[in-house]
Amino acid sequence: MSEGHSFMKILLIEDDPSIAQFLSNALTAYRYTVDTAADGQLGLELATQGEYGAILLDLMVPKIDGLSLCRHLRRQGCQTPILMLTAKDSDEDIVTGLDAGADVYVTKPCEPSQLIARIRALLRRQGSAVSSPVLKWGALCLDPGLIQVTYQQQIITLSPKEYSLLELFLRHPQRIFSRSAIIDHLWSIDESPTDAAVTNLIKDLRRRLKSAGITEDVIETVYRLGYRLRVPPQTDKKHNEEQLDWTKQQESYLKQEGIVLFDEALQDFQASLEKRLEVLDRAKSLLQLNHLDSSEIERVTEEAHRLAGGLGTFGYIRGSELARSLEHLFVERLLPKEELYTKFCQLLEELKQEIAKQPTPSTITTPQTASTPLVVVIDDDSSFTEALQQAATKRGFRLEVAPSRVIDCHWNVTEAPSVIVLSLYGTSMQANELSLVQNLKVQFPAIPVLILAKQDRLDERVAIARFRNVRYLLKPVTAQELLETIATVLSRNIVADAKVMVVDDDPVMLKTLTSLLQPCGLQVTTVPHPEMFWHILKFTEPDVLLLDLKMPTFDGIDLCRVVRQDSAYADLPIVVVTAHTDIDSIQQALAAGADDFLCKPIVGSDLVSRVINRIERSRSFGGGNSRSQQQQLKILPEESQAWQSEINKDGLTKVASGQYFHEFLAQVWQHLSGEQAPLSLIICDVDNFTFYNDSHGYQAGNFCLQQIANAIRECINPTSDLLARYGEDKFAVVLPNSNPNAALQVVEQIQFKIANLQISQNSSDKTRQISLSLGITSTVPTTEKSLQNAIAIATQALYAAKARGGNTYCLYPS
Known part of the structure; x- marks a missing residue:
């Protein structure tokens, strides 16, 4: 069970x-x-969310009976423990x-105490219970077995919600x-608590703990993000070692879980290969007999397509290349029947030989969690x-501590720090020292630098203020005070409790995407059946939506249009x-309102980077839920023109926004x-931008995009042409009254x-620099x-330019 799932919730x-x-x-x-x-239908919809520690299921329920529901959940890959509670014995x-x-x-009737004992046993087998049955914070202890909280061995009386919050x-x-x-974990779906209810609950719990004699604040408020457990007070050495071990256990939990999920997805995929190949073998036989009709062609094409991605x-x-070649045999239909059969047999035989081999270890993308923040301190004290x-x-x-003389001479780093502290x-x-600050900002342009000064001098503040993302602190400062400041700086980059919704009818792909995203702290909701999409979308309220293109009943184009026609989700990022x-798929998806494409086969680092970047930048525009805040803005008439100008711009790069790009292009097209x-159109994409983000951090990525936008802007006529931010790392240029030769110039x-610009991809390899791939029509x-x-x-x-290795362009006439 994932860390994001609630062990305290029962369906x-x-x-x-x-x-x-x-x-x-009894459970409460x-x-x-x-x-x-x-009823079983509502039960299926709720269970699909995967947010429960256990499911209690009656056999005789309307719409979908208990047995059918149980089988359906297991076929979907649901691992939540199911306890059948019925009178049939x-x-x-x-x-x-x-x-x-x-x-x-x-069997009914059942004593509540026996039922609770069975639920606990299920949860223990699922690994929901921690290795130590008693949870500790200093002298504060919570015993889940006894449902009891004590401080210095004295019992503290808490309400059920206060107890659950502390346990969380x-x-x-x-x-x-x-x-x-907190609402998702502690309240049921038929309750409608507000944010104020959480605030009051936090206050009540703090007051109870304080009245019990705890002088330190157990719960820490993190500005604009929420709440977390404060670092416990220093006690004896043994307790500190226990707390450190527990912290390490929690840090490694998500990563280990992600690896397990990925391995399970790999095993599921390998187990499915036999049936997938049966579809191709059947097509081979029918093709030889000239009995391969349109429905069979559609089936074999779709199977080859799925194989290519998987x-x-x-x-x-x-194997992926061979499967794609098989798909294209029937999509393009360029060969005569005899040659088609020969080529199909050849590709199929090669594909089977490749599948019989072991996958290439270096290409298997295993999930990675965000690394623990690295703080580099330059100080001789x-x-x-x-x-x-x-x-x-x-x-x-x-x-890591680095004496200043070492930095002055030569400093080779294998990992970019999260924060640099210079005393x-x-x-x-x-x-x-001023030269050192300058060198640090050149090497790490987006990394925050904290300057510790002994005296408050205006001239120093002015000199420091000329650098981007540098703070000025005065000594004396305690270790705790400095770490609080560092935590505040880092908290601005945290994507807290972000929700990702994935819609795909392939259960192996759903498990794969979950294994890559969940270890990063993202809450992943998977939807295997498109017909359940709208209900789950409203229930989940995701920060980003991942859609498969080809699905039964409703495909990704249909769902994309549904989202865009509702004003509440007009700005929801869709990938x-x-x-x-x-070209037809790209055109339809863009017309339906998709923001970006992520091509299979999936590269884990690219997937994670794109999703997190979209969440961060979507939140940074509105400081959280940008959609609701924009809807609540009341603009005065004299401000409306300035506001309209501002919303037409991309908040990061200050070039035109993607929305304004479409409006401008439509006007120019008509004219x-x-x-x-x-008219000429250029769409360009930053090569290997994911690698740059991973190497330098998201702030450096933002700065890189700003530099690229400024460089492109210098190449166009601002009075007639338009430059727009067209996606995460994409830009679009509209050139009215320009033929292909002008566009190429x-x-x-x-x-x-x-x-x-000479922006290095990696600080250790100056020869690899940022470049663009460009598509022109x-x-x-x-x-x-x-x-x-x-x-x-x-x-x-x-895409053709990127397929050639990047740092080039392709011109396709319309």
Whole structure:
């Protein structure tokens, strides 16, 4: 069970109101939060969310009976423990229930204490219980077995919600919980608490603990993000060692869980290969007999398409290429029947040989968690750095001390720090120290630097203020005070409790995406059936949406249109995850409102980087829930023009926004169609931007995009042309009245400007520099032609340029 899932929440599926109320009351008394479903259909929708420690399931429920529901959940890969609670007590009924996938079969009537004991046993087997049954914070102890809280061996009386809240923080000492996350964990779905209810609960718990004699504040408020457990007070050495071990256990938990999920997904995929190949073998036989009709062609094409994405994701790189070639045999249909059969047999045989091999280890993308923040301290005061080292370890930071003379001479780093702390020598800043700050900002342009000064001098503040992202602090400062400041600086980059919703009908792909995203602290909701999409979307309220393109019932294009037509989700980032990169698919997805494409096979680092970047930048625009805040803005008439100008710009790069790009292009298209004048469109993408982000951090990535935007802007005519931020690391250039030759001249200028920036991909390898891939198309707009078609052609040209290795361009005529 994932760290994001609540071990305190139980799903009860029972249609008898009196029994449901009785069981709910009994579970609540034991500090569980209970969601109740009166029928199997609602129970399926709730269980699919995967937010429960256990499911209590009655057999005789309407709409979908208990046995069918249990089988359905297990086929979907649901691992949540299921306890069947029913009046049917024959041996045959028990065997049938267990064979359907239930973990425990309990007959009614059942004593509540026995029921609770069975639930605890299920949770223990699932690994929900921690290795130590008693959770500790200094002298404060919470015993889940006794449902008892003590401080210095004196019992503290807490309400059920206060107890659950304290247990939540003690089980996850490193995690920041937003108010919405606390509501998800502690309240059932039929309750409607506000953020104020969480605030009051926090206050009540703090007051109870204070009245029990705890002088320190157990719960820490993290500005704009939520709450977390404060570092416990220093006690005896043994306790400190226990606390450190527990912290390390929690830090490694998500990563280990992600690896397990990924391994399970790999095993599931390998187990499915036999049936997938059967589809291709059947197609081979039908093709030989000339009986391969349109439905069979569609089936074999779709299977080859799925294989191409899956094989590449799990390390069968050559196999992925062969599967894609099989798909294209039927999509393009260029060969005569005899040659088609020969080529199909050849590719299929090679594919089987590749699948028989072991996947390439270096290409299998295993999940990675965000690393522990690294703080580099440049200071010669050993007593201060030793105290800081001890405090940093307890706080969950890695700290490296570098004497200033070492930095002055030569400093080679294998990992970019999260924060740099520079302590000044004397009462005023020396020339070499100012030079050192400058060198640090050149090497780490987006890394925060904290200057510790002995005296408050205006001239020093002015000199420091000229550098970006540098803070000025005065000594004396304690280790705890400095770490508090560092935590505040870092907290601005934390994506707290972000929600990702993934819609894909392939259960292996759902498990794979979950294994890559969940270890990063993201809450992942998977939707295997598109018909459940809208209900789960409203229930989840995700920060980003990942959609597969081709699915039964409703495909990704349908769902994308549904999202965009609702004003509440008009700005929800949508990423299409697909192996379809043909021009029709690109055109349809862009026209439906997709923000970006992520092509299969999936590369884990690229997936994580794109998702986190979209969440961070979406939140930074509105300081959290940008959609709701924008809807609440009341703009005065005299401010409306300035506001309109501002929302037409991208908040980071200050070039035009993607939305304004489409508006501008539509206006220019209509104008030029009347004049029969040419138009050129350039779409460019930063090569290996994910690697740059991973190497330098997201702040450096932001700065890199700003530099690129400024460079491109210098290559166009600002009075007639338009530069827009078109995606995460994409830009679009609209060139009215420009033929292909004029567009190529602009592209060459852009390449020259980007090369002159000399932005190194990696600080240890100066030869690898940031570059662009560019897709170009030119046309004469008419009322019969579609501007969406021009965008799709430019996008396809971009993908062709990237396929050639990047740092080049492709021109596709419209």
